[in-house]
Amino acid sequence: MLHKYCRLVVASTVLLILAGSFVTSTDSGLSVPDWPTTYGWNMFTFPPSKMVGGIFYEHGHRLIASTVGLMTIVLAAWLWMTDSRRWLKWFGVAALGAIVAQGLLGGLTVLFLLPPAVSTAHAALAEIFFCMTVAIALFMSPGWIDGYTAVGADDVRLRQLTTATTVVLYTQMLIGATMRHVGAGLAIPDFPWMFGHVVPDHWSPAIAIHFAHRLGALIATLSILATSIYIWMRHADRPELARPATLIIFLVGAQLMLGAITVLSRRDIWINSFHVVCGALVLTTALVIALRSWRVKFANAASVVGIAA
Known part of the structure; x- marks a missing residue:
């Protein structure tokens, strides 16, 4: 069951990367000029009717990122409670730390008006987090466990x-x-x-x-x-x-x-x-x-x- 959940996290991260790439491809990174709020609204209560133009891409990216973050919390906790490999437990915690840092970098890209260095770091960490989720799914696979x-x-x-x-x-x-x-x-x-x-x-x-x-x-x-x-x-x-x-x-x-x-x-x-x-x-x-x-x-x-x- 946990292995299937790991694969779900991987698939969700692919969707997150796609959403982020659409933000850059459409130049929508500053379509929502504030963070962590969205035009003063709580991120999760922003009206869907207002998600038009670039706001759709940027706010949608934030919602998907938040969902993946919550899923990673569950993943880290699940690993900690059910897996005996101590290194893998801490690897799950590291993945959680990576997605938190990724969220903060995403916020900084908005607050500092898309500086290339921060935006590039945001993309680089996204790939690291994706690699971590894939690695966890692999470590939980029957083939890996059986050698x-x-x-x-x-x-x-x-x-x-x-x-x-x-x-x-x-x-x-x-x-x-x-x-x-x-x-x-x-x-x-x-x-x-x-x-x-x-x-x-x-x-x-x-x-x-x-x-x-x-x-x-x-x-x-x-x-x-x-x-x-x-x-x-x-x-x-x-x-x-x-x-x-x-x-x-x-x-x-x-x-x-x-x-x-x-x-x-x-x-x-x-x-x-x-x-x-x-x-x-x-x-x-x-x-x-x-x-x-x-x-x-x-x-x-x-x-x-x-x-x-």
């Missing part, structure tokens, strides 16, 4: 490769978030060329950030390909690795396509927002692969877990 059916030999190279790929993807996400929040999404207006060249023929801070994001996409894609090929060659008999290794190839393909269309469509709201969500899914899929590669280093969870139904 999977074919753990196999300890593969140091696999652990190094999957960990490096996850770090590369998170770094790429940070660059992308910076690009979005400094308004550099169309600093290079063509694709696949850059001002008609392989590399830009002139530079500015915005162009440099945009170029870094494109270069990061190439590095991230190569890292993912290397990881997936290694798994297919060395661990094809381990479905807990082979399946997400295949999934992430499709996800990164979709992500590259969404990134290209974002530029070609002049930052279409829907395409831009789904680009953010797909990027989060690529990151967390890589995280799942990495954590499963590290499973052999964890204690025998089946012998220490005590889970209430």
